[in-house]
Amino acid sequence: MLTVMEEKIASTEVPIIPKQEIPASNVVEQKIKIQTKGVNLHYGEFHALKGITMTMQEKTVTALIGPSGCGKSTYLRLFNRMNDLIPNVNIEGYVLVDGKDIYERGVHVDELRKNVGMVFQKPNPFPKTIFENVAYGLRVNGITDKNFIAERVERSLEQAALWDEVKDKMKKSAFELSGGQQQRLCIARALAVEPSILLMDEPASALDPISSAKIEELIYELKSKYTIIIVTHNMQQAGRVSDHTAFFYMGELIETNTTKEIFTNPQNIRTQNYITGRFG
Amino acid sequence: MNIDHDKIFRSKRNKQNFAFWTFRILSFGIAGILFWILGFIVMHGIKVISWDFITKMPEDGMTKGGIMPAIVGTLTLVAGSIIFAFPLGIMAGIYMNEYAREGFLKRFIQVMTNNLAGIPSIVFGLFGMSLFVNKLHFGDSILAGSLTLGILVLPIVIRTTEEALKAVDDSFRIGSLALGASKWQTTSRVILPSAFPNIITGLILSIGRVSGETAPILFTCAAYFLPKLPHSIMDQVMALPYHLYVIATSGTNITESRPIAYGTALVLIAIVLIMNILANILRRYFGKKVKTN
Amino acid sequence: MQKLFLQKSICNRVKFFRKLLERLIEGLLMLSGGLTSLIVVLIVVFLFREGLGIFGSPSMETSSVLVVNKSNPIKSLTAAQIKNIFDQNITHWNEIGGKKDTIILFRIDDLTNYVSEEEVGANLENVPACLNKVVDSIPNILAFLPANKIPKNFKGVIVPSEKISPGTFLGGKEWFPTAEPAAQMGVLPLILGTLLVSFVAILIALPLGLSTAIYMGEIAPDGIRRIMKPVIELLAGIPSVVYGFFGLVVIVPLIKNAFGLDVGETALSGSIILAIMALPTIITISEDAMRNTPRAMKEASLALGATKWQTIYKVVIPYSASGITAAAILGIGRAVGETMAVLMVTGNASVMPHSILQPVRTIPATIAAELGEAPQGGLHYQALFALGCILFLITLIINLSVESISKRKKGERH
Numbered sequence: 013m014l015t016v017m018e019e020k021i022a023s024t025e026v027p028i029i030p031k032q033e034i035p036a037s038n039v040v041e042q043k044i045k046i047q048t049k050g051v052n053l054h055y056g057e058f059h060a061l062k063g064i065t066m067t068m069q070e071k072t073v074t075a076l077i078g079p080s081g082c083g084k085s086t087y088l089r090l091f092n093r094m095n096d097l098i099p100n101v102n103i104e105g106y107v108l109v110d111g112k113d114i115y116e117r118g119v120h121v122d123e124l125r126k127n128v129g130m131v132f133q134k135p136n137p138f139p140k141t142i143f144e145n146v147a148y149g150l151r152v153n154g155i156t157d158k159n160f161i162a163e164r165v166e167r168s169l170e171q172a173a174l175w176d177e178v179k180d181k182m183k184k185s186a187f188e189l190s191g192g193q194q195q196r197l198c199i200a201r202a203l204a205v206e207p208s209i210l211l212m213d214e215p216a217s218a219l220d221p222i223s224s225a226k227i228e229e230l231i232y233e234l235k236s237k238y239t240i241i242i243v244t245h246n247m248q249q250a251g252r253v254s255d256h257t258a259f260f261y262m263g264e265l266i267e268t269n270t271t272k273e274i275f276t277n278p279q280n281i282r283t284q285n286y287i288t289g290r291f292g
Numbered sequence: 293m294n295i296d297h298d299k300i301f302r303s304k305r306n307k308q309n310f311a312f313w314t315f316r317i318l319s320f321g322i323a324g325i326l327f328w329i330l331g332f333i334v335m336h337g338i339k340v341i342s343w344d345f346i347t348k349m350p351e352d353g354m355t356k357g358g359i360m361p362a363i364v365g366t367l368t369l370v371a372g373s374i375i376f377a378f379p380l381g382i383m384a385g386i387y388m389n390e391y392a393r394e395g396f397l398k399r400f401i402q403v404m405t406n407n408l409a410g411i412p413s414i415v416f417g418l419f420g421m422s423l424f425v426n427k428l429h430f431g432d433s434i435l436a437g438s439l440t441l442g443i444l445v446l447p448i449v450i451r452t453t454e455e456a457l458k459a460v461d462d463s464f465r466i467g468s469l470a471l472g473a474s475k476w477q478t479t480s481r482v483i484l485p486s487a488f489p490n491i492i493t494g495l496i497l498s499i500g501r502v503s504g505e506t507a508p509i510l511f512t513c514a515a516y517f518l519p520k521l522p523h524s525i526m527d528q529v530m531a532l533p534y535h536l537y538v539i540a541t542s543g544t545n546i547t548e549s550r551p552i553a554y555g556t557a558l559v560l561i562a563i564v565l566i567m568n569i570l571a572n573i574l575r576r577y578f579g580k581k582v583k584t585n
Numbered sequence: 586m587q588k589l590f591l592q593k594s595i596c597n598r599v600k601f602f603r604k605l606l607e608r609l610i611e612g613l614l615m616l617s618g619g620l621t622s623l624i625v626v627l628i629v630v631f632l633f634r635e636g637l638g639i640f641g642s643p644s645m646e647t648s649s650v651l652v653v654n655k656s657n658p659i660k661s662l663t664a665a666q667i668k669n670i671f672d673q674n675i676t677h678w679n680e681i682g683g684k685k686d687t688i689i690l691f692r693i694d695d696l697t698n699y700v701s702e703e704e705v706g707a708n709l710e711n712v713p714a715c716l717n718k719v720v721d722s723i724p725n726i727l728a729f730l731p732a733n734k735i736p737k738n739f740k741g742v743i744v745p746s747e748k749i750s751p752g753t754f755l756g757g758k759e760w761f762p763t764a765e766p767a768a769q770m771g772v773l774p775l776i777l778g779t780l781l782v783s784f785v786a787i788l789i790a791l792p793l794g795l796s797t798a799i800y801m802g803e804i805a806p807d808g809i810r811r812i813m814k815p816v817i818e819l820l821a822g823i824p825s826v827v828y829g830f831f832g833l834v835v836i837v838p839l840i841k842n843a844f845g846l847d848v849g850e851t852a853l854s855g856s857i858i859l860a861i862m863a864l865p866t867i868i869t870i871s872e873d874a875m876r877n878t879p880r881a882m883k884e885a886s887l888a889l890g891a892t893k894w895q896t897i898y899k900v901v902i903p904y905s906a907s908g909i910t911a912a913a914i915l916g917i918g919r920a921v922g923e924t925m926a927v928l929m930v931t932g933n934a935s936v937m938p939h940s941i942l943q944p945v946r947t948i949p950a951t952i953a954a955e956l957g958e959a960p961q962g963g964l965h966y967q968a969l970f971a972l973g974c975i976l977f978l979i980t981l982i983i984n985l986s987v988e989s990i991s992k993r994k995k996g997e998r999h
Contacts, residue, residue, distance in 0.1 A: 020678070066565055099807060126890030136881035138900060151887035152899065154300030205889055238804055305962045308894035315800040322797050322868075325861055328825065329831050333667040346819035350729055371715050391611055403988060404622040404835045410915075410984040411977065412922020413629065413825075414949040417954070422631045427962060443624055450621065474603070476610045497822070504824020506923040507949070511956055533826040533925070550834075557827050564822045572815060 044111075045209065045239040046091060051084060051105035055098065060086050062232040062263045063105070068256070070208075073231060075250035075271065078260035079286065087260065088211050091241065092128040093121050097197040109209070111149035126153055126290035128201030130211040134218045136203075137186035142178050145186045145197055149205035164204055171228055192223025199230065210234065212242040218248065223271045228253050247287060251275055259283045331562065336424035337558025340551045344560070349519040354539050355548040357554055364521055364561075365434075365529030369509065370502050372438025372525070372543040377445045378495060384446075385453025390479050411509040414442050437513025437526045444508055446497050452494025456487040491569040500567035504560060506533040532560050561565030624886075632977055636970035639820065644767045645746040646964060651766060652720055652728040652741040659683045663747045665759070667767040670727065678725065691719065693726040718742070731764045749964075750813035754971065760935040761948075762955065762965040768970050774937045776975065778945035781938045782852050782931060784861035785921035791913055793865030795861070800886055803870045829929030832858040837930055844942055850932030852945040858926045870915060874908020875901050911987045918983040922976060924949035944970035947971050 046068040061083050068074045076084040089095045090107050092115065107114050114124050124220055126149075137145050146165040155161060165182075167177040174196040176203035178189070195215060202210060212231070216224035231240060231253045244250050250257055251271060258268035259280070267274065267283045278284040348358030384405075392398040415477075420440030430436040460483050468478040515535040522529045536556040539549040644664040651667065653659060658677065664672075667866070670676040670688055679685045691718075696705065708763045713736035720741035728741070733898070747753075749770055759773015800815050836857055841849030858869055878901045886896040902909070932944025933954060952969050959965035 020656075094884060094888065097884070097887070119304065120301060121891050122304070122890045123297075123887055126297075129619035130884075130888040132881060132885065132888075134881060135883045136879070138882060139904065140887065149885070149891075152886070152889060153297075154302075154304060154893045201885075201889065222642070304892050304895065310805055311894045311897075312800075314803060316794040318793055318796040319800040319805070319813065322793060322864060322882075323813060326816050326820050329817075329827075330836065333827065365767045380620055383614050383617035384620055387614035391614055392618060398725075401618055401622055403985075404625045406988060407981060407984045408621045410918055410980050412924065412949055412953050412980055414922065414924040415628065415632070415973050415977050418952065418970060419800065420633055421956070422635055422970070424625065427631070446624070447621060451853065453901075458815065474607055476607050488817050497818075500822050504822075504826065505955055506824070506826045510953055526946040533824055536826045537831055537925060540826075540833055553830060558828050560824055560827055565819070568815065568819055568822055 024251035039174075042072065044068070045070040045109070046241070048087075048105075049106040049108070050085075051090065051103065051107060053083075053090070053095065054102040056100045061090075064265045066258060066265055066268055068239060068241060070236070070239050071235060073242060073253055074256045074258065075245065075254035076241065076243045076258050076260060077250050077286070078266075080245075082260040083263040084258075084260045088213055088241055090242050091209065092125045092130055094130070095119065110127050113200040126205050127207050127229040128209045128211060129205065131195070131199050131202055131213065131215045133214040135191055135198050137189075137194050137197055140186060141183050142186050142189070142197060143182040146201050146204050149201060153205055165200075168200040168204040169197075171203050171234070172196045173185065173222070173226065173233075174200055181184075190223070190227060192219050194225060195223065196230065199227075202234055205232075208239060210238045210240045212240065214243050214245060217245060224249075244292055245282050247289075259286060277284060302527070333554060333557045333561055336470075336472065336551075336554035337556075339442030339557030341558060345555055350517065350552075352516060353525065354370050354535075355550065356552075357536060359532070359552070359559065361518060361537040361561065362520060362530040362532045362556065365515075366503050366532040368434055368436050368522060368529060369441055369513070369531060372434055372440035372498055373445060373502050374495075374499065376439060376442035380518075381446050381449025382453045385450045385457065386479060388450065388485075389457040390456045390475070390483065405447050405450055406539050408443075413444060413505055414510075416440055416508040417511050419443075420508060425512055431526065432511075432513050432515075433526045434513055434522060434529055437509045437531075437557045438525075438527070440508045440512045441502050441505060444505060445502055448498045448501065449495065452488075452498065453491055456494065457483060459490060460486050493578075494576050496567050496571045496574070500564040503563050504533055506537055507532075509534060532556055532563075536560060588591045605611075628977070632970060632974050634870035635967055636972075636974040637970050639648050639967040640751055642749050642964060642967070643746040644749050644770065648650050648732050649745060649766060650730055650732050650735065651737075651744040652726075652730055653744055654720060654724045654726050655740060655742050655803075656724050657683060657742070660742065660744065661747070662744050664749075664753070664769060665923050668745070668761070668764055668769055669757070671729075671766060686725040688727050689723055689725045690725075691726050693730055695735065697782075714940040715987070735764065754968075758937055760951075762959070762968055768964055768968075770964075772968075772972060772975070773947055774977055775948050775951050775972065778852070778931075778935075778938050779947040779949075780943065782855045782859060782927060782945060782947055783917050785852065785856035786863055786920045787798070787913060790863045790867055791858060794864050794912070795871055795909065795915070797864070798868045798872040798875060799897060799901075801868070802875045803893070803901065817865050817868050820861070820871075822959065823922060824980060825925045826864055826929075829926035830857050832926060832930035839944075843898055846942060848943050848944060849931060850930055852938060852941040852943060855931035855945070855947070856928045856941065858930055859920040859923055862923060862926060862944075863919050866919050867916045871905065871909045871910035874905035874912070875931055877908070878904045907990050907993065912989075914987050915982055918987075919979055921979055921983070922949060924953050928953050948976050958970055 016035040016089075020146065024274055039221060044067050047066070047123045049065050051061055051064045052059070064087060076088060078084050086095060090103070091109065091114070095101050096105065101113060109124070109128065112119070116123045140148070140149060143165055147161050150161050150164060166175060166179075169178060176191060177193060179199075180187070186194060189197060195218075199215070217225065228249060231242065234240060235255075242250075242254065254271045256268065257268045257271040259274065259278075259282075261282055267278060269279075278287060305457055345358045346363065347360050349360060351357030388398065388401065392401070417440065420443070423440050424430045424436035425432060464482050464486060465478060468482045469475075473481070509531055513528055514531050516538055518530050519527060536553055537581040539556065540546070540553045604882050633755040635902065645667075649663065657678070660679065662681070666675065666681050669929050670681075671690065675681060675688070677685065677687055693712075696712065696719065699719045705711050705715055710930045713734050714723065716728070716730060716734060717736050717738070717740055719725055721740075726741075746767055754772060756768055756773055757773045758773050759769040760774055782810055791966060797813075797817075800811055801817075805813065825900070836854050837849035837851070840851055840857075882900050882904060883896055886900045887893070891899065928950040931947065931950065933946040933950055935946045935951070936943070936946035938945045952972055955965065959969055
């Protein structure tokens with residue numbers, strides 16, 4: 013697997029960006045799931061991401077932190093190509109998922125997005141029943157078998173630790189749930205299509221502390237099956253749930269390392285300032 | 293469970309392509325209809341348009357000559373109706389957006405204004421006839437016609453004004469009031485000037501609407517054939533839309549007056565086009581001005 | 586000291602006048618705000634005062650009367666019977682429940698067939714007396730006479746003509762408002778004609794309009810949207826007579842040739858023109874509604890692997906359903922009230938519509954075509970105002986239902 017990937021990377025001509033050696037020490041036990049190489053992103057004139065190069069390992073949680081407007085959400089949205097929806101976006105560089113460049117011609121975004129689930133900042137269930145919310149992803153991906161759908165919906169809700177709370181009101185509108193429940197519903201909805209990557213854009217920022225704690229717990233459990241990237245404002249949260257942390261500032265990736273290292277021994281002064289709360 | 297994902301993805305992409313191409317073609321088709329109508333009228337009408345056509349009286353049972361009295365009549369009616377409707381409509385719009393408090397009265401007026409906007413133009417014709425022509429004894433006259441048309445555009449003017457005022461940022465209001473300016477001072481010196489561009493563009497578009505209306509003037513002022521210009525507001529007038537209707541359907545010689553009909557239609561469309569273009573130019577001009585500020 | 590006092594008083598006075606001015610302006614603005622309400626009320630009053638006058642009035646003008654011999658058992662006739670008798674569709678009294686004799690029709694002009702000119706007199710001074718004699722002498726007579734020629738000691742029996750009721754007005758299938766001696770005031774064909782033309786128009790316009798709204802709102806790149814917007818605005822701006830004229834010279838011959846008809850002025854021609862005219866309304870309102878779909882909702886769908894199209898029909902369209910309904914209803918409203926274009930292309934035959942390839946006549950077209958000839962205050966005039974009332978009520982219902990839909994929508998958001 014690794015050799016194949018290396019070959020692929022080697023074969024793509026990257027004249028501007030210096031070829032990166034994959035840090036062998038990090039890949040001994042875990043596979044690289046996502047890799048970006050020299051990604052630059054412009055919104056019109058605005059340079060939102062400046063040459064980001066970074067890797068994320070399979071079945072780990074990576075936290076992206078940094079002050080507002082630093083580009084962390086934009087970076088997260090690279091991996092399911094959500095940035096495509098914004099007009100005047102210009103992306104350079106390579107974004108590799110499972111070794112494949114997802115911005116290459118011929119890549120279909122719908123296939124990619126099925127594999128890369130996303131949970132948004134504010135819970136955004138559809139104005140449909142609880143059941144239909146979770147089943148939506150299956151239906152749009154062409155699954156019609158009723159039993160299969162019912163089974164998968166139940167399993168996804170169980171994974172999202174919501175099943176016990178909603179099993180008696182599957183036909184009720186999703187809007188009847190509390191904010192925290194809605195967010196877990198959205199996680200279940202994302203899980204139902206069996207992605208291998210889960211992107212979370214400040215998933216707990218709109219929730220109360222108890223709901224927020226539940227989401228964190230959930231992330232910890234989901235780690236065993238999914239590669240999770242989470243954007244967060246909340247330092248403690250990043251410290252609690254993530255294995256790796258990346259600090260963004262003004263569109264640049266300042267520092268990335270294991271969470272423990274970042275929080276105990278940051279190399280960059282700006283990282284240190286941010287983590288200790290001197291600005292943010 | 294075996295799921296052929298490739299097949300599913302292919303099929304849903306095909307569906308999307310099919311749907312999107314259908315929408316694209318239908319949308320272009322609709323744009324095509326506009327250009328068809330415009331092209332058709334322009335192609336046939338341009339042959340008739342000349343200085344004489346615009347400045348001469350109709351001759352030979354409206355099969356020859358020009359359409360000057362109809363043009364003058366329409367311009368008079370437009371002028372009359374906007375003199376009536378613009379001030380009142382703008383005042384009403386100001387009241388609704390700046391003065392009226394949320395509650396039953398405001399809601400009631402809103403519903404009534406919306407209803408007025410939805411009333412068919414022929415009903416305005418009936419109303420104008422029974423109130424202005426018969427009850428108030430204006431007779432078939434410019435006055436009666438202008439008032440009827442004025443009532444017809446009133447809700448449009450109100451809505452335009454309201455929307456323009458709504459677009460003005462609340463900080464302007466609060467800022468001015470905080471300086472001790474009274475409500476009317478705030479409205480007249482701060483709010484209205486910044487809403488002015490939007491109001492003007494809306495009003496220009498409504499002029500196009502007034503000049504094309506036929507049904508309201510059928511029984512309130514329009515003359516079948518009147519080869520002279522009006523002298524007072526109590527005179528009847530010819531009007532472009534009614535003239536087009538007459539020579540297209542019930543003139544003395546429909547086939548012979550067909551070219552005149554094309555010409556009249558072209559003049560009518562030209563008025564609407566000019567108003568639209570003017571509104572768009574102003575919109576762009578003011579839009580830039582606001583941005584550079 | 587005095588100076589200070591003077592200044593203060595001037596200051597107060599200025600303040601007072603300023604306040605007064607403010608009040609005055611507010612009052613003035615409030616008055617103009619209430620103007621639309623006043624106008625709606627006035628429209629209702631004037632329309633219904635003239636229109637409701639038709640109910641209860643006889644279907645014959647009061648200047649003439651129908652008269653039978655006093656031995657005739659028939660004492661009343663309906664408007665339809667009168668028309669059929671004078672059209673020679675009914676020729677015997679027993680067909681309408683009388684004796685077994687032929688009906689002898691008599692008009693005032695026929696008088697000299699029965700009496701000599703000397704009897705009438707040189708200055709027609711003996712006409713009433715002669716009429717009296719003729720009516721009395723012919724038992725099977727049905728005479729149609731001017732009311733002022735009926736003598737005081739009249740020996741015949743005046744048949745009271747049927748009064749027009751809301752039932753006969755709304756349910757009547759014949760519209761011959763100027764028929765002699767009794768007008769036929771059935772507006773059912775006109776109502777059905779209006780509804781037929783409008784509904785077919787919406788059937789054509791709705792799919793087209795929605796497609797364009799979807800294309801403009803969700804699919805088209807910015808450049809194309811910038812071109813399409815003024816195109817739609819212009820389409821809305823073209824006067825209805827121009828549409829009518831275009832329909833007359835282009836659509837009507839097209840329909841005629843396409844279906845091999847004798848006349849191209851049909852309901853379908855009207856529907857096509859109305860569909861084009863209703864498009865801008867439908868497009869703008871439904872595009873607005875779709876644009877209001879929260880971005881988060883669309884992104885959630887796309888993030889699950891749905892295609893853009895799946896997102897549109899599974900999320901955007903359901904979300905904007907009420908706005909789309911409002912667009913359709915307003916489109917119908919626009920079509921129902923449209924006058925000139927319909928008047929010019931539908932052929933205006935006041936018959937019960939059976940197919941869309943037949944000429945039909947709509948309510949607005951009827952008013953526009955006939956009001957000019959209807960004498961003010963007469964039966965026909967009132968009937969046309971009553972039609973105006975019907976039109977007003979239809980549009981009122983349409984507006985209020987749109988109002989309630991948009992209100993409900995606002996309620997849902999919170």
